[in-house]
Amino acid sequence: MFFQFPPNTVVIGRMRYERPYEDPISVRAGHAVQLDEEESRSTDIVGWAWCRGPDGREGWTPRGWLERRGEEWIVQRDFSALELDVEPGDRFLVHFGESGFLFVENARGEKGWVPDGAVELAMS
Numbered sequence: 001m002f003f004q005f006p007p008n009t010v011v012i013g014r015m016r017y018e019r020p021y022e023d024p025i026s027v028r029a030g031h032a033v034q035l036d037e038e039e040s041r042s043t044d045i046v047g048w049a050w051c052r053g054p055d056g057r058e059g060w061t062p063r064g065w066l067e068r069r070g071e072e073w074i075v076q077r078d079f080s081a082l083e084l085d086v087e088p089g090d091r092f093l094v095h096f097g098e099s100g101f102l103f104v105e106n107a108r109g110e111k112g113w114v115p116d117g118a119v120e121l122a123m124s
Helices: none
Strands: 002-004 010-013 032-036 048-052 058-062 066-069 072-075 091-098 101-105 111-115 119-121
Touching (some): 032 058
Antiparallel strands (some): 002 091, 010 119, 032 048, 032 072, 066 072, 091 101
């Protein structure tokens, strides 16, 4: 479920997390992807589907961002499955959340996903 955070919401790393892959799926809104139903059932994280983009790169994609049109699945918003590493104490600006993950920006300006369980809200 998509969740918009208030502006300037910051989270802090509470545990170490390493991204699982370096060059995952990245798709523009309106493009078709191939959804792998079998692989999608392999996750215990609700709300995500394993997809292959037009360029062959794969990764977890928010199911709520996909619309079925005939035999195709169309991505409804620009999307990259790139995740960021997390170390305890790292600070991230939160842009939004989706199904157990947050889309954030780190101090170097890199944007990507982190599991919401690896971070906690910063209490200014």
